[in-house]
Amino acid sequence: MNMVFLYALVGVGLFCLGLHALIMHAHLLRKILAFNIMGGGVFLVLVALAKRTEEVAPDPVPHAMVITGIVVAVSATALALKLMLKVSEETGNAELPDERRE
Amino acid sequence: MGLIDYLSTILLIAGGIFFLAGTVGLLRFPDVYTRLHALTKADNVGLGLVVAGLVVQAESWAAAGKLVLIWLLVLLAGASISYLIGSGALQRGIRLWKK
Amino acid sequence: MEMVYMSLALFLLLNLGAGMWRVLRGPAEVDRMLAAQLFGTIAVAVILLLAQFTGNAALRDVALLFALLAAVTAVAFARRSWMQQKEDHGSN
Amino acid sequence: MEEMTLLQEIFDGLLGLGLLWLAWRSLACTDMFKAIVLFIAFGLLMALAWLRLEAPDVALAEAAIGAGVTGALLLSALAGLTSTGASRHEVEQPEGVEKQTGTLHRLPILLLMLTAALLGYAVLSLPSHDPGLSAEVAENLASSGVSNPVTAVLLNFRGYDTMLEMAVLLMALLGVWSLACVESQRDSSADPILDMLTRLLVPLLILVAAYLLWVGAHAPGGAFQAGSVLGAAGVLLILAGWRLPSRLTGWPLRLVVLSGPAAFVAIALITILIGGRLLEYPTEHAGTLILIIETMATLSIGVTLAALFLGSSPEHEEKQ
Numbered sequence: 257m258n259m260v261f262l263y264a265l266v267g268v269g270l271f272c273l274g275l276h277a278l279i280m281h282a283h284l285l286r287k288i289l290a291f292n293i294m295g296g297g298v299f300l301v302l303v304a305l306a307k308r309t310e311e312v313a314p315d316p317v318p319h320a321m322v323i324t325g326i327v328v329a330v331s332a333t334a335l336a337l338k339l340m341l342k343v344s345e346e347t348g349n350a351e352l353p354d355e356r357r358e
Numbered sequence: 359m360g361l362i363d364y365l366s367t368i369l370l371i372a373g374g375i376f377f378l379a380g381t382v383g384l385l386r387f388p389d390v391y392t393r394l395h396a397l398t399k400a401d402n403v404g405l406g407l408v409v410a411g412l413v414v415q416a417e418s419w420a421a422a423g424k425l426v427l428i429w430l431l432v433l434l435a436g437a438s439i440s441y442l443i444g445s446g447a448l449q450r451g452i453r454l455w456k457k
Numbered sequence: 458m459e460m461v462y463m464s465l466a467l468f469l470l471l472n473l474g475a476g477m478w479r480v481l482r483g484p485a486e487v488d489r490m491l492a493a494q495l496f497g498t499i500a501v502a503v504i505l506l507l508a509q510f511t512g513n514a515a516l517r518d519v520a521l522l523f524a525l526l527a528a529v530t531a532v533a534f535a536r537r538s539w540m541q542q543k544e545d546h547g548s549n
Numbered sequence: 550m551e552e553m554t555l556l557q558e559i560f561d562g563l564l565g566l567g568l569l570w571l572a573w574r575s576l577a578c579t580d581m582f583k584a585i586v587l588f589i590a591f592g593l594l595m596a597l598a599w600l601r602l603e604a605p606d607v608a609l610a611e612a613a614i615g616a617g618v619t620g621a622l623l624l625s626a627l628a629g630l631t632s633t634g635a636s637r638h639e640v641e642q643p644e645g646v647e648k649q650t651g652t653l654h655r656l657p658i659l660l661l662m663l664t665a666a667l668l669g670y671a672v673l674s675l676p677s678h679d680p681g682l683s684a685e686v687a688e689n690l691a692s693s694g695v696s697n698p699v700t701a702v703l704l705n706f707r708g709y710d711t712m713l714e715m716a717v718l719l720m721a722l723l724g725v726w727s728l729a730c731v732e733s734q735r736d737s738s739a740d741p742i743l744d745m746l747t748r749l750l751v752p753l754l755i756l757v758a759a760y761l762l763w764v765g766a767h768a769p770g771g772a773f774q775a776g777s778v779l780g781a782a783g784v785l786l787i788l789a790g791w792r793l794p795s796r797l798t799g800w801p802l803r804l805v806v807l808s809g810p811a812a813f814v815a816i817a818l819i820t821i822l823i824g825g826r827l828l829e830y831p832t833e834h835a836g837t838l839i840l841i842i843e844t845m846a847t848l849s850i851g852v853t854l855a856a857l858f859l860g861s862s863p864e865h866e867e868k869q
Contacts, residue, residue: 259557259561259601265673266568273572279657285630286576289585289588296572303604308675308679308680313603314683315680315682317681317702319699323606323771324710324773326614327776331722334622335857337623342728345633348633348634363458370465377472381495390488394491401498404502412509415509438742439528441742443490443491443531443534445740452487460553463557467556467560504596513605516608519612522617523593523612525753526612526754528750529784533624533625534624538625
């Protein structure tokens, strides 16, 4: 198997691992990490697929999209972390309330 | 392979050995303070030797300078961090390992 | 020579994998942090080898960035995580 | 050179496995601190993956953000969490819930495997040779004003993307500032070693940011990478206990934060007024215009990232 599809499949795997953790874990910090790993998976698929043709240099359009994506992801993470701290300050707990458990 | 290539290979392999020593140290040393050695000594010498191995192959003086600069920066970071972590660990009462 | 660069890069990647054991094992937070710090140095070496291997000198800038920023995370750990913990649990 | 390809395949395979393993461990372990350290290591391996995929521009951005901002952001959020009394460990699911939903428990895993299989199939069914838009980019590169194709896409061909991206950064900062009632962490003044480190590194970081900005026109680098490096310098200053003098926290700070989007919007309007389309630069001035936008964007990205790390709005910081 060639390396492009190897990395693209790793990206799919990362996306699914992240999605699973996002749904199954209650802790908000874990959800934020999971979201970042999902994003990493998507970036990996994009950049891997940009390199499909050996003869020419990789397609720069996905590269540009991923660069903006990385910076947007970190700023969204900062906002999410702040919201998490706010939730934890209000409730003393970094998990969202779950009706099923109450 | 020319003389330069042989020299470079020897330096690179020596660097690899130091990195291995650093990893073994990280895994085998008994406490934080001894593990700091792996960070500040073994791996930084390892990187220094790898950099030296690449410098002899460098295409220009500027490229060689950049490689050496990278090594110096890693040295600076390693030294300051080991101080910060070592003194912090002492202050927080993490015990020193005794035989 | 390419063979040497790639083999050494692979060897260093294996070293990084072995060091992961210390992150998992701990026991204290500082041990995990220290291991992560060590990965930074190994990554710099791997990037320099990859730069030489591909002949793309621009890749050295990535190593330069890692070398410059190697301290930031550990400083955050020493200044934030530890400062907090002094109050609640004295030692790990 | 058969051994050579084999070595590379082993390297790629190990890197891929390492990424998956780190992501899994980071998401599965109960201790949040461990999860964060594993995530930082994950970022390191991602940078290596970008290098293997011949994406040095992406690797630079990942290195600057991953090593300079993300780790510090996550660690100080965890410290803040501890100080509000929330648990650093994830609470295990109570036994009762587990039993109640016994059969349903498997459902998410099954659905997820289905998703993974479908996505994997979709990726594998794509044509294995497709140059994408690289031919179009190469054709128009000469008229873009720069010779690095990624910078050309970011600031010329798809400049509107980048303009909106600057707006997203601004929104994130507004969001963080509006939550200012969360107490931000105080940093005591630095000890001599940290002080020395900061004094040595911050000027170097600013120099490297300028270098990346300049070199971005013809080699990997550019506004995002330079801005992230500036942001990391800000993070280091904040950690060392440095704060913006109060006379600069009002409109001067806001002006710098706004300068990036403002330069973009101004140039977009001018290009429309002189008869072109949105952000369609006249070829002879394209290089200059891109450099102006990039300089402004670098400053504004750097300051925004540092402000995001600081957390609270500057006025609130003073009142404390």
